[in-house]
Amino acid sequence: MSSLPDIAPQPARLVWQPAAVVAITRETPRVKIFRLKPADWHGFTAGQHVDVRLTAPDGYQAERSYSIGSAPDGSGEIELVIDLIDEGEVSPFFHEVVEIGDEIEIRGPIGGHFIWRAEDGGPLLLIAGGSGLVPLMSVLRYRAQAAPEIPAALIYSARRREDLIWCGELLRRAAEDPNFSLFATLSRETAPTEGIRHGRIDRALVDAALESLPAPPKTTFLCGSNPFVSAASTFALDAGIPFASIKAERYGG
Amino acid sequence: MATRGFIGKRPTDGVGDRLPPGQYLTEDFPVLSAGPTPRVGLAEWRFTLKDGVRPVMSWDWEAFNRLPQSKLTRDIHCVTKWSKFNTAWSGVMVDDILAEAGIAAPSEWTLAHAYDGYTTNVPTEDLVGGKAMVATHFEGKPLIADHGGPARLLVPHLYFWKSAKWVNGLQFTRRDEAGFWELRGYHMRGDPWREQRFTGD
Ligand SMILES: Cc1cc2nc3c(=O)[nH]c(=O)nc-3n(C[C@H](O)[C@H](O)[C@H](O)COP(=O)(O)OP(=O)(O)OC[C@H]3O[C@@H](n4cnc5c(N)ncnc54)[C@H](O)[C@@H]3O)c2cc1C
Numbered sequence: 001m002s003s004l005p006d007i008a009p010q011p012a013r014l015v016w017q018p019a020a021v022v023a024i025t026r027e028t029p030r031v032k033i034f035r036l037k038p039a040d041w042h043g044f045t046a047g048q049h050v051d052v053r054l055t056a057p058d059g060y061q062a063e064r065s066y067s068i069g070s071a072p073d074g075s076g077e078i079e080l081v082i083d084l085i086d087e088g089e090v091s092p093f094f095h096e097v098v099e100i101g102d103e104i105e106i107r108g109p110i111g112g113h114f115i116w117r118a119e120d121g122g123p124l125l126l127i128a129g130g131s132g133l134v135p136l137m138s139v140l141r142y143r144a145q146a147a148p149e150i151p152a153a154l155i156y157s158a159r160r161r162e163d164l165i166w167c168g169e170l171l172r173r174a175a176e177d178p179n180f181s182l183f184a185t186l187s188r189e190t191a192p193t194e195g196i197r198h199g200r201i202d203r204a205l206v207d208a209a210l211e212s213l214p215a216p217p218k219t220t221f222l223c224g225s226n227p228f229v230s231a232a233s234t235f236a237l238d239a240g241i242p243f244a245s246i247k248a249e250r251y252g253g
Numbered sequence: 254m255a256t257r258g259f260i261g262k263r264p265t266d267g268v269g270d271r272l273p274p275g276q277y278l279t280e281d282f283p284v285l286s287a288g289p290t291p292r293v294g295l296a297e298w299r300f301t302l303k304d305g306v307r308p309v310m311s312w313d314w315e316a317f318n319r320l321p322q323s324k325l326t327r328d329i330h331c332v333t334k335w336s337k338f339n340t341a342w343s344g345v346m347v348d349d350i351l352a353e354a355g356i357a358a359p360s361e362w363t364l365a366h367a368y369d370g371y372t373t374n375v376p377t378e379d380l381v382g383g384k385a386m387v388a389t390h391f392e393g394k395p396l397i398a399d400h401g402g403p404a405r406l407l408v409p410h411l412y413f414w415k416s417a418k419w420v421n422g423l424q425f426t427r428r429d430e431a432g433f434w435e436l437r438g439y440h441m442r443g444d445p446w447r448e449q450r451f452t453g454d
Pocket residue numbers: 049064065066067068081082083084085087088089090091092131134135225249250251252253277279281333
C-alpha cells in the first residue's frame with residue numbers, strides 16, 4: 001500500500017550474498033552503525049533482520065542475526081547497529097576489524113512475525129531494552145514517513161545516558177511529532193537529564209506510556225535481551241495488554 | 254567467500270563436531286518465543302491427542318504424570334544460532350502417549366499445538382521411535398514457564414522451534430500443514446545438520 005518503494009516480505013528462498021560496507025558510524029561508546037549495500041536487494045519490512053556469515057581463510061564460519069535499523073527507504077542500503085559484547089566472537093570483529101569497502105556476507109530480509117506495515121495500523125506500543133531498539137527504530141522511522149497519523153509510544157531503557165542509541169533523533173521526533181511519545185529511562189545513571197527518566201522499566205512506566213496513547217495499542221512490540229523481554233512482558237500483561245497483541249524478539253544474553 | 258581479517262574463535266576440541274553448521278555453543282539457556290510467557294495453571298492443564306478434528310484421548314495433569322516416565326539427555330540447537338549440549342529432560346515419550354491411547358500413528362504428519370496459540374508441524378517419524386517426548390522436567394526440576402512449563406514438546410534432533418513450549422496437544426493431519434513459524438518462512442522439517450532454517454534451505 002505504501003508510497004515507499006521497497007517494502008518486501010521474506011523472499012521464498014534466502015540466498016547468501018555479498019554486501020559492501022559503505023559507511024561506519026560510532027553511535028555510542030559500545031555501538032557502531034554499519035551501512036551496507038547488498039549486491040541484490042529488493043527491500044524489506046520494518047522489524048526484519050538479516051543473517052550475517054563470516055568465513056575464515058580455512059573455511060571456518062560464524063553466523064549471527066542483526067536487525068535492520070534503517071527504514072525501508074528505497075536506497076538499496078540497510079543499517080546494522082552492533083552492540084559490542086566484550087567476550088563475543090562476531091560483534092568485536094565488527095567493532096575492531098571491519099572497514100569501509102569490506103564485503104560481508106548476508107542473507108535476508110528475514111522475519112514474518114516481528115514486523116510492521118502501515119496497513120497493520122495502530123496505536124503502537126514499542127518497548128526496547130539496549131540494542132533491542134534497532135528493529136523498533138526501523139518501525140518508528142518508517143511510520144513517520146508512511147503513516148505519521150498512527151499514534152505510537154516508545155519505552156526505551158538503556159544503562160547510561162551515553163548508551164542511548166539515536167538519542168538526538170528520538171528526542172527530536174518526540175518534540176516534533178504530536179502522535180509520538182518517548183519514555184526513555186536509564187537504569188544505571190542518576191544525573192538528571194532533560195526528557196529522560198531514571199530507573200528500570202516498571203509497571204508505572206508502562207501505564208504512563210499507555211496513557212499517552214489515545215486508545216489501547218493494537219500491537220505491542222518488545223525487543224531486547226532475554227531478561228529484559230521477560231520483565232517487560234510481565235509488566236505489559238499486568239497492565240492489561242492482551243496476550244495475543246504482544247510480539248517479542250529476544251536477542252540472547 | 255573469505256571475510257577479510259576474520260579468524261574467529263574456534264570451538265575447543267570435541268565441541269566443533271557436535272555443532273551443526275552456523276551454530277555456536279552457549280552455557281546459558283536463552284529463552285525464545287514469539288510473545289510473552291503464558292500463565293498456565295496445573296488445575297486447568299490438559300493434553301489432547303487428535304486425529305484430524307477427532308479427539309482420540311485427553312489427559313489432565315495428574316493422569317498425564319501417571320504415564321510411563323522417561324529421560325532424554327541431548328544437545329539442542331536453536332535457529333537463532335545457539336546450541337546447548339547435554340540438556341537433561343524427563344517426561345513422557347510420544348511413543349508411550351500413543352500406546353496409552355491405543356493407536357499407531359495414523360498419518361505421516363503431525364501438528365503440535367500450544368497454550369499461546371503457537372503451532373508447529375513435525376513429520377510423525379521425527380516424533381516416534383524413541384526420538385521425542387512431552388517434557389515436564391528439566392535437569393530434575395519441574396519445567397519453568399519461561400522454558401515452556403508445565404510441559405513442552407521435545408524433538409531434540411530438529412531446530413528447537415519444533416519443540417513447542419506450553420504444548421497442549423498433538424494432532425495428526427492428512428497433509429503437512431505449516432505451523433506458526435513455518436507459515437512465516439521457516440523450514441517444514443528443520444534439520445540443523447542440513448541447516449534447514451528457512452523455506453528453500
Ligand atoms: C533476531 C535477532 C536480531 C538481533 N539483532 C541485533 C542487533 O540489531 N544488534 C545487536 O547488537 N545484536 C543483535 N542480536 C544479537 C546478535 O545476533 C549476537 O548474539 C550478538 O552480537 C553477540 O554475538 P557475539 O558473536 O559478539 O557474541 P557471542 O560469541 O555469541 O557471545 C559471547 C558471550 O556473550 C553472551 N552474550 C551474547 N549476546 C549477548 C547480549 N546481547 N548481551 C549480553 N551477553 C550476551 C553469550 O551468552 C556468550 O556468553 C540479534 C539477535 C537475534 C536473534
